[in-house]
Amino acid sequence: MTTATFRALHQDRAAGDPLVLPGPWDAASARVFADAGFPALATPSAGIAASLGYEDGSTPPDEMFAAVARIVRAVSVPVSADVEGGYGLAPGELVGRLLEAGAVGCNLEDSEEHATLKDPRRHADWLAAVRAEAGDALFINARVDTFLFGTGDPADAVARARLYVAAGADCVYPLMAPPEVFPVLREGIEGPLNMAARPDEESVAELARLGATRITFGPGMQRHAVGATGELAARLRPGHPRPPTSGQL
Structure with missing residues (x-):
């Protein structure tokens, strides 16, 4: 599937009908989401980091690109990749690594070392x-970290977003923006707007109502899967009370 196909999925969407992109952390989870009928996927850097045994932000670039490539090979739908701040790679090398992995898009954040906002003009x-x-x-999804590491001022988020759109970003992602500022962001930012949901229907429906063009989940789905696996492990561990069989009822 091409980048043009992926880009088209973001265009001319009816109000209340956002593009919902699950976040696979490995090939198996990618196949689950593709088989469920989602038209595209968006990898979470934190989810992949956890699956590889790293803290968020600590995955070596080679391992991140290799993980993305495995996910891309596993499915026939477009895959966008969260590559954090670009790993210090020059633009040409970063683009080359993404295309080599088969990604049709990327998330690029405007903070450094998960703590400090970059100068918005230099980032643009x-x-x-x-x-x-x-x-x-x-397809470039420009993450705006004003609400994560900055003042939380929606005017600052809008100003950053406008710079990034003018620089060529296809979509803007104001991470951790509180719901009450969504109308300000929607009014002030031209083009597609990415919002992060919890992995549940109510959260997706609320973001759709508030005007999200695109909904992603960060590492939420990977963490949900880990939680479900933990519950299963607790039920199966030795010495744990087992439910009665049908013959004991």
């Missing part, structure tokens, strides 16, 4: 360089 210049290297071959 860097995004413009990534766009110039990629042409139309990558």
Whole structure:
């Protein structure tokens, strides 16, 4: 599936009908989501990090790109990749690694070392360089971390988002924005708007109502799976009371 196909999924969406992109952390989870009928997927860097045994933000780039490539090979739908802040790679190398892995898009965040916001104009210049290297071959989702590491001022988030869109970003992702500021963001930001949901129907429905164009889940699905596995392990561990068989009822 091509980047053009992925880009088209974001366009002309009816109000209340966002593009919902599950977050696979390995090939098996990717197949589950694709088999369920989702038209595209978006990998979470934190979910992949956890699956590989790393803390969020600590995955070596080679391992992250290899994980993305395995996910891409496992499914026939487009896959966008969260590659954090780009791992310090030059724009040309970053684009090359993404295309080599088979990704049709990427998340690029505007904070450093998961703590400090980047200068928005310098970051916009860097995004413009990534766009110039990629042409139309990558869908760029520009993450705005104002609500995560900054003041939480929606005006700052809107100003950053406008710079990033002008630099060539296809979509903007104001991570951790509280629901009450969504109308301000929706009004002030041109183009697709990505919002993060919890892995439940109510959260998705609420974000759809508030005007999200695209909904992703970060590491939420991976953590949900780990939690479910933990519950299963607790039920099966030696010495745990077992439910009666049908003959004992």
